[in-house]
Amino acid sequence: MQQPVAIAQDLVLVGGGHAHVHVLKSFGMRPMRGVRLTLIARDVETPYSGMLPGWVAGHYDFDECHIDLGRLARFAGARLIRDEAIGIDRSHRVVSCRAHPPIRWDFLSLDIGSAPRADDVPGAAEHAISVKPIAQFAARWEALLARARRTARLRLAVIGGGAGGVELALSAQYRLVQMCGSAVEVTLVTRDALLPSHNTRIRNLFEHILAERGITIVSRSLVVRVDNGVLVCADGRRIPFDEALWVTEAAAAPWLANTGLVLTDAGFVAIDETLRSPTDARIFAAGDIATMLAHPREKAGVYAVRQGPPLAANLRRALAGEPLRRAIPQRRGLALIGTGDKHAVASRGPFAAHGAYLWQLKDWIDRRWMWRYRELPQMQPEPGEEPMRCGGCAAKVPAAVLGRVIERLRPAGNEAVAIGLDRPDDAALITFPGAPPLLQTVDFFRAMVSDPYLFGQIAANHALNDIYAMGALPDTALAIATLPPARPEIVEHDLYHMLKGALDVLDGAGAALVGGHSAEGAELALGFAVTGRAPSGARLLRKSGLRTGDCLILTKPLGTGVILAAEGRALAPAKAVEDAIAAMLQPAAAAAECLAAHRATACTDVTGFGLLGHLMEMLGASEMDAVLDPNAIPVLNGALALTAQGITSSLHTDNLAAFGALDDAAQSHPLAPLLIDPQTAGGLLAGLPAERARCCLAELRDHGYRAALIGRAERRAGTRPRVRMAAGAAAAQPEPVVAS
Numbered sequence: 119m120q121q122p123v124a125i126a127q128d129l130v131l132v133g134g135g136h137a138h139v140h141v142l143k144s145f146g147m148r149p150m151r152g153v154r155l156t157l158i159a160r161d162v163e164t165p166y167s168g169m170l171p172g173w174v175a176g177h178y179d180f181d182e183c184h185i186d187l188g189r190l191a192r193f194a195g196a197r198l199i200r201d202e203a204i205g206i207d208r209s210h211r212v213v214s215c216r217a218h219p220p221i222r223w224d225f226l227s228l229d230i231g232s233a234p235r236a237d238d239v240p241g242a243a244e245h246a247i248s249v250k251p252i253a254q255f256a257a258r259w260e261a262l263l264a265r266a267r268r269t270a271r272l273r274l275a276v277i278g279g280g281a282g283g284v285e286l287a288l289s290a291q292y293r294l295v296q297m298c299g300s301a302v303e304v305t306l307v308t309r310d311a312l313l314p315s316h317n318t319r320i321r322n323l324f325e326h327i328l329a330e331r332g333i334t335i336v337s338r339s340l341v342v343r344v345d346n347g348v349l350v351c352a353d354g355r356r357i358p359f360d361e362a363l364w365v366t367e368a369a370a371a372p373w374l375a376n377t378g379l380v381l382t383d384a385g386f387v388a389i390d391e392t393l394r395s396p397t398d399a400r401i402f403a404a405g406d407i408a409t410m411l412a413h414p415r416e417k418a419g420v421y422a423v424r425q426g427p428p429l430a431a432n433l434r435r436a437l438a439g440e441p442l443r444r445a446i447p448q449r450r451g452l453a454l455i456g457t458g459d460k461h462a463v464a465s466r467g468p469f470a471a472h473g474a475y476l477w478q479l480k481d482w483i484d485r486r487w488m489w490r491y492r493e494l495p496q497m498q499p500e501p502g503e504e505p506m507r508c509g510g511c512a513a514k515v516p517a518a519v520l521g522r523v524i525e526r527l528r529p530a531g532n533e534a535v536a537i538g539l540d541r542p543d544d545a546a547l548i549t550f551p552g553a554p555p556l557l558q559t560v561d562f563f564r565a566m567v568s569d570p571y572l573f574g575q576i577a578a579n580h581a582l583n584d585i586y587a588m589g590a591l592p593d594t595a596l597a598i599a600t601l602p603p604a605r606p607e608i609v610e611h612d613l614y615h616m617l618k619g620a621l622d623v624l625d626g627a628g629a630a631l632v633g634g635h636s637a638e639g640a641e642l643a644l645g646f647a648v649t650g651r652a653p654s655g656a657r658l659l660r661k662s663g664l665r666t667g668d669c670l671i672l673t674k675p676l677g678t679g680v681i682l683a684a685e686g687r688a689l690a691p692a693k694a695v696e697d698a699i700a701a702m703l704q705p706a707a708a709a710a711e712c713l714a715a716h717r718a719t720a721c722t723d724v725t726g727f728g729l730l731g732h733l734m735e736m737l738g739a740s741e742m743d744a745v746l747d748p749n750a751i752p753v754l755n756g757a758l759a760l761t762a763q764g765i766t767s768s769l770h771t772d773n774l775a776a777f778g779a780l781d782d783a784a785q786s787h788p789l790a791p792l793l794i795d796p797q798t799a800g801g802l803l804a805g806l807p808a809e810r811a812r813c814c815l816a817e818l819r820d821h822g823y824r825a826a827l828i829g830r831a832e833r834r835a836g837t838r839p840r841v842r843m844a845a846g847a848a849a850a851q852p853e854p855v856v857a858s
């Protein structure tokens with residue numbers, strides 16, 4: 119038996135900045151035995167700063183100038199923790215995060231960038247749009263464009279006269295003039311002279327370009343307050359604006375002050391010539407957040423980019439216990455500053471030039487850099503190695519295999535078993551004389567996400583679904599977990615994270631974790647045996663119970679199987695993964711309550727066998743057929759595009775058996791692969807009396823479910839259940855009645 123390599127060291131990267139994307143790619147190309155890589159990232163789509171003004175000007179779309187850290191982390195074999203670091207405890211070697219339990223490290227690297235200083239100017243944070251964090255800026259810029267489309271006149275103020283501010287003012291002006299013509303007035307306000315770190319020729323050139331473009335420059339004017347629609351300057355000047363962009367000097371994250379690391383006066387992490395903190399030999403830093411004490415440089419992406427290769431090399435050396443090498447930044451970088459109109463200015467020392475050819479050069483350099491981190495080599499299995507197997511519910515044993523095994527076993531029931539394997543449902547019902555009946559269910563699967571805390575949340579959510587699908591409430595849970603071999607403190611950390619995630623969900627559901635079992639295993643895996651009871655006076659929901667004409671409601675969109683399968687191959691776009699995670703984290707409690715209140719006739723949860731497989735179970739138990747409306751079935755963002763690329767989960771081929779219930783036309787419908795897509799923590803599928811369906815749907819949506827009315831139950835026509843597909847089948851429903 120092949121033994122997995124034990125995890126001996128945790129290398130944690132905080133922030134997906136320009137240097138860290140190189141570290142990730144480097145470790146993906148050449149992993150280090152026994153080293154586990156973790157990326158903590160606030161924004162999963164990290165922008166390339168050089169192309170940001172080009173995006174503002176409308177020359178690039180969002181995807182062209184952002185790196186998908188999810189795909190890159192998967193390629194690197196790194197765990198991705200979607201969270202914001204807010205502290206470092208060096209004595210316990212953990213990073214504190216906003217939402218996760220503390221994350222342990224043996225070596226730590228910081229590349230979290232900087233943000234324009236706004237905390238010392240009252241009103242700036244409320245009334246101006248900070249250019250960083252860029253994820254927020256992107257959303258607010260889109261809103262600004264929408265406003266510009268509606269207004270007759272737009273006054274834009276840009277605060278900050280460095281390269282970033284000037285470039286942004288020109289890019290924004292270019293875009294807004296394209297949209298609104300002369301109705302746009304742009305004012306650039308700066309505390310010092312324009313572009314103070316550049317030579318006089320560059321300053322003169324930009325003064326000329328800005329004047330030519332009709333941009334007003336207010337230099338040597340310090341903004342001391344921002345009121346709603348007015349900049350107030352120290353010299354008494356008041357500058358009215360409709361929108362203001364804040365691009366002042368770079369500032370460091372305030373929480374660094376509590377880390378005990380040596381910082382510069384401005385709060386940046388001091389580093390030596392090897393990119394390491396002089397305070398702590400296990401902490402490295404690069405990019406804007408770091409200042410090399412012996413060779414300080416201005417905060418610019420070009421230095422962060424250049425620090426990528428030496429940072430990766432020195433992290434490897436530190437992990438291997440080898441001496442580090444010096445990585446002194448170049449004295450002067452070539453700055454190519456775009457002017458928004460597909461021209462650029464080149465600045466280096468005393469040199470200055472301007473022209474369209476410089477924009478082409480900048481565009482070529484920037485696209486080439488992006489290409490390295492967007493176009494990742496395909497991950498092929500080694501000869502003799504299994505192709506990637508899915509986790510979550512896509513790792514279930516195929517329905518047919520399970521059915522045959524149970525058929526052969528024919529386990530005997532006893533007087534306690536009210537619902538057992540003879541008429542299987544989502545949970546078994548056990549009765550004891552003189553006590554209320556208990557529902558019992560168990561789920562267990564390998565991790566489908568690399569973050570153990572997130573995995574714990576999803577696994578618990580999934581396990582509870584079987585109880586909710588029966589119209590009951592969970593009382594207790596027992597956990598079972600396997601963890602790959604690692605140093606005891608690493609095993610402890612991972613087990614804690616997994617169970618903390620689970621506990622957060624179980625607590626929310628009112629279910630007590632009462633015990634469990636853990637063991638070393640090849641992979642991270644987690645499951646729960648959950649016990650529940652029906653609320654007093656409530657009727658249990660079964661898979662049987664559908665009646666002719668009942669409406670079918672699905673409470674969550676389909677697609678987690680294909681998205682996670684694509685994610686495992688580093689092929690899933692970040693937005694699709696985010697959407698799938700959000701769906702898997704959504705609890706079913708409120709949905710179950712709503713379905714029961716609207717007198718659901720039957721219910722199940724959609725898991726490994728996909729919508730069609732689980733619908734077939736309901737139809738089999740209820741002796742019904744069904745018609746589905748392909749246009750009404752909700753689907754996660756990106757799932758259809760991934761199935762169109764031919765990506766499927768490991769369970770897909772086995773689930774194909776359910777296609778036997780569809781006619782030929784339905785089988786070739788573009789949605790068909792998603793009907794058998796295995797869902798983890800999927801939605802509830804319920805039958806409702808037709809007159810209650812719309813009211814129930816409206817309530818489910820009020821609760822935040824992306825629920826849909828997807829079809830109807832029909833009278834059984836043959837000996838086996840059949841499913842038709844008919845556009846509009848879900849629409850022709852009777853009017854709702856008021857819920858009682």
Ligand SMILES: Cc1cc2nc3c(=O)[nH]c(=O)nc-3n(C[C@H](O)[C@H](O)[C@H](O)COP(=O)(O)OP(=O)(O)OC[C@H]3O[C@@H](n4cnc5c(N)ncnc54)[C@H](O)[C@@H]3O)c2cc1C
Nearest residue numbers: 133134135136160167203230231282405406418419420422
């Ligand atoms: C408008 C504008 C234009 C610019 N144009 C250029 C240019 O053309 N050329 C140039 O060289 N420089 C340019 N710069 C400067 C450039 O943006 C920065 O120098 C560069 O982005 C720094 O890179 P970095 O790797 O340090 O961090 P960043 O690129 O800022 O990346 C930091 C990453 O860390 C994440 N993060 C932040 N905090 C946390 C946290 N607490 N926990 C987890 N993750 C976190 C962020 O989400 C982000 O993904 C420009 C700046 C601006 C504002």
